[in-house]
Amino acid sequence: QHVVIWFRSDLRVVDNTALNHAIDSGLPIIALFIATPMQWHQHNIAAVQVDFIHRRLQVLKQQLAKRNIPLQVIEVNDFAESVHVIDQVCFDYNAVHVFANKQYPINEQQRDNSVGELIAKKGIKFSIFDDNYILQPETVLTRDGELFKVFTPFRNAWIKRFTLSPSYPVTKKSDIVTSDAVIKLLSISNPIKAFNYPIIDSVLWPVDEETIAQRLETFFETKAETYHQNRDFPAIDGTSCLSPYLAIGALSARQCLYQLLQHFPNALEINKDDGAFTWLNEIVWREFYGHLLHRYPELSQYQPFQKFTQFVQWKDDAVLLKAWQEGKTGFPIVDAAMRQLRSTGWMHNRLRMITASFLTKDLLCDWRVGEQWFMQHLIDGDFASNNGGWQWAASTGTDAQPYFRVFNPTLQGQRFDPKGDFIRTWVKELEHVPDKYIHTPHQWASAESLNYPLPIVDHKEARLIAIESFKQAKAYM
Numbered sequence: 001q002h003v004v005i006w007f008r009s010d011l012r013v014v015d016n017t018a019l020n021h022a023i024d025s026g027l028p029i030i031a032l033f034i035a036t037p038m039q040w041h042q043h044n045i046a047a048v049q050v051d052f053i054h055r056r057l058q059v060l061k062q063q064l065a066k067r068n069i070p071l072q073v074i075e076v077n078d079f080a081e082s083v084h085v086i087d088q089v090c091f092d093y094n095a096v097h098v099f100a101n102k103q104y105p106i107n108e109q110q111r112d113n114s115v116g117e118l119i120a121k122k123g124i125k126f127s128i129f130d131d132n133y134i135l136q137p138e139t140v141l142t143r144d145g146e147l148f149k150v151f152t153p154f155r156n157a158w159i160k161r162f163t164l165s166p167s168y169p170v171t172k173k174s175d176i177v178t179s180d181a182v183i184k185l186l187s188i189s190n191p192i193k194a195f196n197y198p199i200i201d202s203v204l205w206p207v208d209e210e211t212i213a214q215r216l217e218t219f220f221e222t223k224a225e226t227y228h229q230n231r232d233f234p235a236i237d238g239t240s241c242l243s244p245y246l247a248i249g250a251l252s253a254r255q256c257l258y259q260l261l262q263h264f265p266n267a268l269e270i271n272k273d274d275g276a277f278t279w280l281n282e283i284v285w286r287e288f289y290g291h292l293l294h295r296y297p298e299l300s301q302y303q304p305f306q307k308f309t310q311f312v313q314w315k316d317d318a319v320l321l322k323a324w325q326e327g328k329t330g331f332p333i334v335d336a337a338m339r340q341l342r343s344t345g346w347m348h349n350r351l352r353m354i355t356a357s358f359l360t361k362d363l364l365c366d367w368r369v370g371e372q373w374f375m376q377h378l379i380d381g382d383f384a385s386n387n388g389g390w391q392w393a394a395s396t397g398t399d400a401q402p403y404f405r406v407f408n409p410t411l412q413g414q415r416f417d418p419k420g421d422f423i424r425t426w427v428k429e430l431e432h433v434p435d436k437y438i439h440t441p442h443q444w445a446s447a448e449s450l451n452y453p454l455p456i457v458d459h460k461e462a463r464l465i466a467i468e469s470f471k472q473a474k475a476y477m
């Protein structure tokens, strides 16, 4: 008899709730990962993230092997087929129990329901745990048991709840011996075959345990104290860059918080002028979006949170959209950010806000198109945070940027990249433009001589049109 641990977006042996429970069962463990390339296409998973997952699986395989747990990686098309894989694996190894950590978007939940139903018929148990967030969805609620729709009270309640019942990382050791025959069958030393998916190299992001732990440590030693001052400036390396690891579960949010409190025991005390608290605040934004996604499945079904915004008349102009995607809008900060995203799979948080606002307000393109483009390119693509970020910027979300407060992309650039250091890294055409004109290069030289496009919209006009469109949508409702 065996038990199965099914890895999904929790690719680690450290502080993994489902793995801990599998170990507690006392039976030999088979680990499983199911690649579903067709489903990934449908979910717009970035090729660079899939490569990152693939590389991380190699590490996971070795780590599990040291614990006597063989990892089997199976590729099928989609979630529907993965249900049958679980059934087959249970049959092959005479498994009596399957363990996994929850994924919250709707297709993932439906897949898990199908697995549970199918294997229950054969007397096999399916146990599934909340592991992705520090406090599980539905545990931070108002006094009336309602979900907080505004972030700040959510954060305050979150801190209160965490203080009352803290949740810390737990890693269990496994000394259960899996039979030689099974280990041989799953040939631990074989490399994992490439997935049937486009490949974009993710090598800039190390996947070994030591480096990930070191990144966390380095953040606390060198950046956390000044995080609140530096975090908005893309030319400064002022944030942790840990989101890719959180997205695939190479690192747990509990580990982040635990280490934060080891270095800064007062980080739970509200203080906006404190780097450690400000970082905690961001971790809690991640928790907020997790809570929302869990409660409102319609967020996974292309629905805006604010119902009236479904009546906004988006323009969806293919030419404007292409200019945004390619970083050729004539707005230097937007173009630099969009080019960085395409080349590296990474974009700084401030730039995500600026580019998302630009697409949805200045170009009046549907936020869902931008949401998809980000997922298709981001190495840290995470449905809850990406959807939350887009709905925030597009003013369609709960506690979002109000629709009448539209970012001015030029002023944002001047404020957060004052000398244009970030812009010059990504928009080579503007390399020689003096600091003074880096955000308005056409005041210095013509579009032809710069070989850089004129602004594709007039921001002042576009802003008014966007506000009017939201007003009309509200009136229609």
Ligand code: FAD
Binding pocket: 231, 239, 240, 241, 242, 243, 244, 246, 247, 279, 282, 283, 285, 286, 289, 347, 348, 349, 350, 352, 353, 356, 374, 378, 380, 381, 382, 383, 385, 386, 387, 388, 389, 390, 393
């Ligand atoms: P740090 O500043 O070091 O913050 C620490 C951690 O807190 C991050 O790793 C992340 O897990 C979390 N966090 C920080 N800011 C936010 C936020 N605004 N919302 C939710 N969690 C946050 N984040 C993703 O992980 N995946 C996405 O697909 C994603 N898409 C986004 C799309 C838009 C339009 C916007 C505005 C934001 C998006 N974010 C997304 C949130 C944020 O931009 C990234 O988490 C952050 O830039 C990651 O950098 P970091 O690890 O250096 O963060």
